[in-house]
Amino acid sequence: xxNTKKRSECPLSxxxxxxxxxxxxxxxxxxxxxxxxxxxxxxxxxxxxxxxxLTARLQNLxxxxxxxxxxxxxxxxxxxxxxxxxxxxLLPIIIEIQLWADKYMEIPxxxxxxIKEAKKNKDEFIMAMTKKLKKxxxx
Numbered sequence: 592x593x594n595t596k597k598r599s600e601c602p603l604s605x606x607x608x609x610x611x612x613x614x615x616x617x618x619x620x621x622x623x624x625x626x627x628x629x630x631x632x633x634x635x636x637x638x639x640x641x642x643x644x645l646t647a648r649l650q651n652l653x654x655x656x657x658x659x660x661x662x663x664x665x666x667x668x669x670x671x672x673x674x675x676x677x678x679x680x681l682l683p684i685i686i687e688i689q690l691w692a693d694k695y696m697e698i699p700x701x702x703x704x705x706i707k708e709a710k711k712n713k714d715e716f717i718m719a720m721t722k723k724l725k726k727x728x729x730x
Contacts (some may be wrong), residue, residue: 609655610681614640614648619657620685622674623724624705629669652678679724683717 598604610616621627621636633645640648649672652658657678663669686709692698693706709716 610652610657612648612651614638614644615652615657616681616685616688618645618648618652619674619678619681622658622672622678623682623685623720624702628671628673629663630672631669657681673728674724675728676725679721679728682720682724686713686717686720 598608610619617636617638617640618633621633627633627636630642630645630649633649634640634642649658649660653660653672655677656675658672659675661671661673663671689698689702689706690709690713693703693710698706
């Protein structure tokens with residue numbers, strides 16, 4: 592088990608200690624839905640994360656086995672980040688948050704297509720996305 596200092600024994604609180612900051616779920620979203628995998632990719636996300644914060648969040652996600660850091664296949668200057676199975680297990684939660692946001696907020700068009708697909712048949716969408724993500728981490 593990770594060495595995270597817990598605020599309480601509540602499962603929700605313990606989970607939020609790992610990925611409940613402003614940026615961690617966005618990094619995983621970028622990996623899951625937008626195939627981002629390098630520091631530069633994440634730095635270009637529309638939310639505008641500062642590089643020092645990005646570095647800290649990537650390190651935290653790696654320490655908690657949500658992502659793994661690998662050598663980049665074509666550049667020694669770059670690092671490649673991949674999701675772990677543990678992170679992929681968060682996919683249904685991330686989709687639920689997106690569906691909730693779609694119900695109560697104005698959603699950008701680039702995400703609308705995914706939300707529309709998820710609304711058609713959420714279970715099938717999650718199964719297909721999970722299969723795709725697991726295939727990516729296997730390669």
